[in-house]
Structure formats: structure tokens, C-alpha cells
Amino acid sequence: MSVPLHGIIAEYETAEELLHAARRAREAGYTRMDAYSPFPVHGLAEAIGFEDYKVPWTVFLSGVAGAIAGFAMQYYISVIDYPLNVGGRPLFSWPAYIPVTFETTVLFAAFGAFIGMLAFNGLPQPYHPIFNAPRFERASQDRFFLCIEATDPLFDRTGTRHFLESTGARLVSEVEE
Amino acid sequence: MQEVVQRETGGLIEGKHNYESVTQKIASVAMGYKHPLPWYVVTALASAGVFMLIVTISWLLLRGVGIWGINQPNGWGFDIINFVWWIGIGHAGTLISAILLLLRQQWRTSINRFAEAMTIFAVMCAGIYPLLHTGRPWVAYWLLPIPNWTGAWPQFRSPLIWDVFAVTTYFTVSLLFWFTGLIPDFATLRDRAKKRISQIIYGILAMGWRGSAKHWHRYESAYLLLAGLSTPLVVSVHSIVSLDFAVSLIPGWHTTVFPPYFVAGAIYSGFAMVLTLVIPIRAWYKMQDFITMKHIDWMAKIMLATGLIVVYGYIMEIFTSLYSGHTAEVYLVSNRFFGPYAPLFWALLICNGLIPQVLWSAKMRQNLPLLFVISLIVNVGMWLERFVIIVTSLHRDFLPSSWGMYFPTIWDWTMFIGTISFFTFMMFLFVRYIPMIAIFEMRDLLHQTDKHRHAPAGAPAAHVATTEVSS
Numbered sequence: 154m155s156v157p158l159h160g161i162i163a164e165y166e167t168a169e170e171l172l173h174a175a176r177r178a179r180e181a182g183y184t185r186m187d188a189y190s191p192f193p194v195h196g197l198a199e200a201i202g203f204e205d206y207k208v209p210w211t212v213f214l215s216g217v218a219g220a221i222a223g224f225a226m227q228y229y230i231s232v233i234d235y236p237l238n239v240g241g242r243p244l245f246s247w248p249a250y251i252p253v254t255f256e257t258t259v260l261f262a263a264f265g266a267f268i269g270m271l272a273f274n275g276l277p278q279p280y281h282p283i284f285n286a287p288r289f290e291r292a293s294q295d296r297f298f299l300c301i302e303a304t305d306p307l308f309d310r311t312g313t314r315h316f317l318e319s320t321g322a323r324l325v326s327e328v329e330e
Numbered sequence: 331m332q333e334v335v336q337r338e339t340g341g342l343i344e345g346k347h348n349y350e351s352v353t354q355k356i357a358s359v360a361m362g363y364k365h366p367l368p369w370y371v372v373t374a375l376a377s378a379g380v381f382m383l384i385v386t387i388s389w390l391l392l393r394g395v396g397i398w399g400i401n402q403p404n405g406w407g408f409d410i411i412n413f414v415w416w417i418g419i420g421h422a423g424t425l426i427s428a429i430l431l432l433l434r435q436q437w438r439t440s441i442n443r444f445a446e447a448m449t450i451f452a453v454m455c456a457g458i459y460p461l462l463h464t465g466r467p468w469v470a471y472w473l474l475p476i477p478n479w480t481g482a483w484p485q486f487r488s489p490l491i492w493d494v495f496a497v498t499t500y501f502t503v504s505l506l507f508w509f510t511g512l513i514p515d516f517a518t519l520r521d522r523a524k525k526r527i528s529q530i531i532y533g534i535l536a537m538g539w540r541g542s543a544k545h546w547h548r549y550e551s552a553y554l555l556l557a558g559l560s561t562p563l564v565v566s567v568h569s570i571v572s573l574d575f576a577v578s579l580i581p582g583w584h585t586t587v588f589p590p591y592f593v594a595g596a597i598y599s600g601f602a603m604v605l606t607l608v609i610p611i612r613a614w615y616k617m618q619d620f621i622t623m624k625h626i627d628w629m630a631k632i633m634l635a636t637g638l639i640v641v642y643g644y645i646m647e648i649f650t651s652l653y654s655g656h657t658a659e660v661y662l663v664s665n666r667f668f669g670p671y672a673p674l675f676w677a678l679l680i681c682n683g684l685i686p687q688v689l690w691s692a693k694m695r696q697n698l699p700l701l702f703v704i705s706l707i708v709n710v711g712m713w714l715e716r717f718v719i720i721v722t723s724l725h726r727d728f729l730p731s732s733w734g735m736y737f738p739t740i741w742d743w744t745m746f747i748g749t750i751s752f753f754t755f756m757m758f759l760f761v762r763y764i765p766m767i768a769i770f771e772m773r774d775l776l777h778q779t780d781k782h783r784h785a786p787a788g789a790p791a792a793h794v795a796t797t798e799v800s801s
Binding site for chain 1: 348349350353475481482483484485486487489491492495496499502503506507509510514517518520521522537538539540541542543544545546547548549550551552555556559560562563566570573770771773774777
């Protein structure tokens, strides 16, 4: 083995075939794999045994941070640093702070969603070995792929290849690191 | 309801299509497709208009806002009229992309990308106005809570500062939402690109997206959450814009109906603008398979419904003014009906109230030239509405000794036409370089409709069926 392997990849024609193959791979005991599809296939993440709630939590926490930051900023400015007497109204007129607090909440939460999604996905990422796979450019167009990675404890160069061929794949090939 | 959705899904993509043909059809427009002649003509005219805008702004910066028609008592003229008009147009984009997503309206898929682009460019046009109306735009950063040498801070009890926060947040969140939706499509373009330069540019924009199931998992929750955040945001933006008026004591502005009535008006004008743009572009780029008559029909229905809410707003405005018995309020109504700007008021009622009623007829909603004309009329009507609200209230308020008239100058018009040109120019560039329909969502839609076709009669609706497969 001159070039280290990233894994072995199988190509499918439909989302259902991919789902089926992913489920079979899980049943066969494989744990380190990834599936690639040109649109979000419902249930595919579960099929490869992946679950992650970091994005929703990030959004929630950044929203809370935005609310606190927005409100605190207005309090500091209007009450502490620059108190302006407008017609004898109280300086801490909190109902008037609500619109801006709402906007900062949404702004921070939206950044949380955007940056969180990218960061947890490890993007932007200029290079990934999966792009070495033959015909992989169709993963963003009309084909579905399942890759069992070389780091999987059950990974075996010929065994895994035979397994993937038995799942009804159109093409099975090795992906170099 | 489920059944209706299922049955209707059939008409959302017409003709025989598979993943490849959908991708090919949409991506080819952004990648070296030969563009139809009208694209060149409109883009050329619009770029001439953009130069006019640049000249106007330069002259304005040189001479000050005195070149506009604003005066005392009409401190707000075209600048605020057009600001509100443009912000309103942007709202349909967010409604289509966010609210319809949450309501699981699959028909949004064909038009959301387009409408979101419209939002972004409309908010850009809107933003130019208050920025220049400050008179000294080079110190516009005073509006933001940035510590500066004056030691002064913004006044957070004023709706005008709420407006600054609402509009900047709206622009930023719309941009993030739009870009998030674009990432998988940029990956498609990257993988299809033949030219090195396109591969590099789309490759950078796609940020290494590879369609991994793990990525999609996080992507979908982020996208849904962005939609959930945009929904209250869009309502807040035009509500806050309306508070610029409603919080004041000016007759005709000081009413509680303003926030909902402004939001409905925004969606009304926004859908009109979507139709104005979609009808010709769909024909020039032969997108009839994806933007079907069903889409057009539903957009026309939403326009009709929001139009009726707006008319209700007009009636409530008149009623509240008369019922208040306040001299200035009662005078305002008679001034709108019979005063110097009365022709504009009646034109507004005809444009926004009367003419769109033809949309009750299903046949009329299928008549594209007619719909195009109606959408233009509604755009004009909504502009007149803002003119009437702003000018008739300001030009004759409590003190007859300070009454005056407002007439826009040539610079007001060049600036207005300039922003329309800028908007058109940006929209046409968008159509040229970026997939105008969300390709990956169309593939998903195709996948779901295919399932129906193969499912036995009485099978559960698409998304239910999908979860069944996965469990």
C-alpha cells in the first residue's frame, strides 16, 4: 500500500438505494462512514448513526447573548453614561428598549446559526480527500455516495469492497488520502 | 390539508424532469448560457440609470439635501416615501423564503431564491435614502452605538434609532439566509464549471461543501432556524418603520392600526414586485417548467388577500380619524379627499383597492399580460399610498400659518429612477451569475413528488412517507 487510503466509496443512483446501503453498513457493524447526496435526504444522518444538536444550542445561546448585550448596552448608554432628561420621563424606560433588544437577539442568533453551521461542519475547507473519488463531482448533481472510511475498526481493503459491491452499488472505488 | 398539499405538489414541476435535467436547466443560465436579447437591453438601460444615480448622489453630496423638494413643513419627501416603498418590496422575499418554509408550502421552492435576492437589493435601495437624508452621510456612524469623540450616544427612546437597528439587522440576516441557501448550489456550479476561473470563484464561494450527510444534518437545522428567526424579524421591521410615523403626534400618523397595516402593505407590494420580475424573466429564460402557472396563480391570490387587508387599513384610518372628532384629524380626512393632493389619493384607491379585485377571477389570474399590468399598477399604488401618508399629513398639520406644499424636484426623480435602475441592474446580474432557482431544493422537491407518483393511492403525504422510509 503505497498511498494511504481515505476509504472505499460506493456510488448509487437513488436516495433510497443509498439509505438502504447505509442501513446495511450499520447493521454490518461499520461505524466510521459518511454519505454524500445532492440534496438533504431525510433519515440519512440517522442511518449512518449521526446525531448532533450543537447548531440549535449555538443559536439559542447566541440569541440569549444578543438579548443581554442589546439590553445592557441600552441601559448603560441611557442610564449610566449619557442620561438625557426627556420631559421628565424615567431614564430606565425599559419598554422603549424592547425593539432594539429584539433586533440584537435576532442578529446574534442568525450569526450563531450561520457561523455555527459552518464551524461545526469544518467549513470552509479547501481540501478533502473525498474529492479524489472518481465521479465525485456528481455528488452535487445527481448521484449518491457512501464512503466507509479507513479508520473504521472493521475496515478491510477487500472485505469492505466486497461488502459495498453487495449493496447494489453502481461503482465501488478506493479513495486516496 | 395534507391531501391538498399532496395533490397540488404535482403541478409544481411540469414536463419530464430528473435530477440531471433540473440541474442542467437552472445551472446553465448561470454558466455561459447565451442570454436572450432583452437581458442585454434591460441591463444596458439599467446601467445607464445607475450612472444617473451616481451623478445625483454626487451632486447631492456637493450641494446638500436642498436640491430635493423637501422644505418646511415637509421635512420628509421622496426620501422617506421611497425608503418605505423599497423596504416594503423587500418583505415578500422574506415571506416567501421564511414563512412559507415554516408552513411547509412546497411551492416556495421555485421562487424563494429569486425573492430573497429581491429583498437584498431592495433593502440596499432603501438604505441609500435615510443615509443621504441625514444630510451629512459621512458621519452616519453616529447612528450606531460607537463611542466617538463627541461623547454622545444614540437616543434609544426614538423609533428612528429602532429603525437603524431593524433595517441593518434585516439586511444582515437576509444576506446570511440567502448565502446559506446558496452554498450547496455554488458547489454544484463548482463541479460543473469548465473554465478555470469559474471553478476557482464558485469553489471559493462553495467553501468546500461536499454534500455529506453530517453537513446536511447541521445545514438543515441552521436553515430552519434562520427561517424561524427571519419570520418575526420581517414583521418587526415594517412595524418599526410604521412606528416612525405612529409614535409621532402628526394627524393621520398617530394611529395604532399602522404596524399591521404597514406589514400587509409591504407584503402586497413585495408580491407585486415578484410578479413584475418573474413574469418576463420566466418567459425569457424558459423557466415555465419550474415556475408554473400554479405559482403565478398563488402569488396572485396572496396579492389579492393582502390587498384586501390594506384596504381594510384605509377604512380604519378614515374611521379612526373621523371618530376621534379631533379638528386636525377630521380636517386631514377632508384634505385627503378634496385637498390639493386629492387626485393622488383617489388614484391610490383605484390602484390598490379597485383594480386588483379582478384577481377574484381564476381566468384573470391565468392571463399573464394582464397580471403583469396589475402588478405594475399595485407597485404604483403602493408608492402613491406612501406619498399620500407622508405628504398629506405633513403639509397641513395643526397650525395653518405653517402650511405649505411639497413638489419633488428633478433630482428627486433622477434619484428615484436611479434606485429603480440599480435594483433592476442588480437583479439582472444576479440572474446572470447565480442560480435563480434553488437547485438542491428543486431536486428534493422532485424526489418527493416522484415518491407520490410511485406511492399507492391513499398513501400518506410526501414528508410523512420520507420519515417512514428512514425509520
